[in-house]
Amino acid sequence: MTQNTKSTGIRRIRTRQAPQAGSVMIEFAISMSILIPLFFGMLLAGMTAGRGIQAMQFTRDLGHMYGLGVDFSQTLAQNTVTTLAQGLDTTATGSGVVIFSQIKLVDQSECTANSITSGCRVGSYAFSHRLTLGNPSLRPSNFGAPDATLVDTMGNIAPTAYLVNPAAGASNVGSGSSAMLPTVPPGSQVWVCESYFALPAFQFLNAFGIPINGIYSVVYF
Numbered sequence: 074m075t076q077n078t079k080s081t082g083i084r085r086i087r088t089r090q091a092p093q094a095g096s097v098m099i100e101f102a103i104s105m106s107i108l109i110p111l112f113f114g115m116l117l118a119g120m121t122a123g124r125g126i127q128a129m130q131f132t133r134d135l136g137h138m139y140g141l142g143v144d145f146s147q148t149l150a151q152n153t154v155t156t157l158a159q160g161l162d163t164t165a166t167g168s169g170v171v172i173f174s175q176i177k178l179v180d181q182s183e184c185t186a187n188s189i190t191s192g193c194r195v196g197s198y199a200f201s202h203r204l205t206l207g208n209p210s211l212r213p214s215n216f217g218a219p220d221a222t223l224v225d226t227m228g229n230i231a232p233t234a235y236l237v238n239p240a241a242g243a244s245n246v247g248s249g250s251s252a253m254l255p256t257v258p259p260g261s262q263v264w265v266c267e268s269y270f271a272l273p274a275f276q277f278l279n280a281f282g283i284p285i286n287g288i289y290s291v292v293y294f
Contacts, residue, residue, distance in 0.1 A: 125288050128270050131157055132171075132290040136266030139173050140294030145204055146227040154206060161270050163207040168271040168287075170211045173228065173264075175202035176243045179236055180260035187232045198243040199235040201262060204228030212269040215253055215291065217244040254293055265293045 134157055135145075143150050154163055154171065162168045177183075177199055184193035200219040204227075220240035223230050235241035246254040246263075257263050271287040 124270070124272065125290075127159070128161065128268055128288045129290045131159075131161060132266055132268040133292050135171060135173075135268075136264065136292035136294060139266050140264040144227065145173055145206060151206060165208060167208050168211070170205065170207035170209055170269050172214045172267040173202070173204040173206075174200055174214065174216060174243070174267070175262050175264055176216065176246055176254070176257065177201050177235070177262040178257040178259050183232065183260055184236055187236060189233070189236055192237045194237060194239070194242075196259075198246045198257070199230075199241045200243050201230050201232070201235050202228050203230065211271055212287070212289065214267055215245055215289075216265065216267075217242065219243075253291065263293050265291065267291045 135154065138150075138153075139145065143153075145151060145154065158169070163171060179194050179197050179199055181193065181195050184190075184195065200217075203219050203224050219230055219235070219242075220238070223234045223238065223241055225231075230241055245252055247256050254263060254265065267290070269287055269289045
């Protein structure tokens with residue numbers, strides 16, 4: 074009798090342990106389904122934030138130089154861009170692009186100074202300079218693009234072109250709901266530097282509904 078009782082006790086213990094082991098596995102699976110995405114999300118957020126800060130500082134430095142009159146069409150200035158990039162690929166086939174623009178609000182006095190008596194686009198925003206470094210296929214400017222035939226090798230656009238030609242017009246400037254730049258005083262101009270850097274290492278997350286393509290920055294002076 075004693076042996077039978079012990080045997081029954083052992084059997085009872087085993088039948089109780091089996092569902093407990095199954096519950097632990099289910100709890101572990103549920104926990105991992107939450108913790109693993111959370112871990113990768115935190116890792117992604119940290120890496121993206123770090124790259125974003127680097128890109129913003131890079132854009133701010135270049136924009137400041139551009140506003141002070143640095144000519145980025147020259148080799149020496151372009152070498153400076155490469156130095157400041159510090160791992161951000163700004164080569165012609167790389168993962169980054171930098172767009173420099175000068176945008177003006179056309180004023181009647183400037184039209185008069187350039188002997189333009191008709192067709193002057195007074196009150197319109199226009200590009201007086203546009204220069205792109207890096208890979209231009211990655212992303213366009215948020216302010217539009219002047220017709221390439223109006224831009225010389227240094228990025229300049231002649232007054233006789235931007236004062237009258239709609240193909241030199243700029244968008245998203247002023248007081249409209251889509252404006253990304255404030256209103257520019259008549260006859261004045263603003264220096265704008267935009268950058269975009271793709272994040273190819275993170276683009277696999279798009280398959281999971283997390284849209285990670287790249288980092289865009291803009292500064293103006």
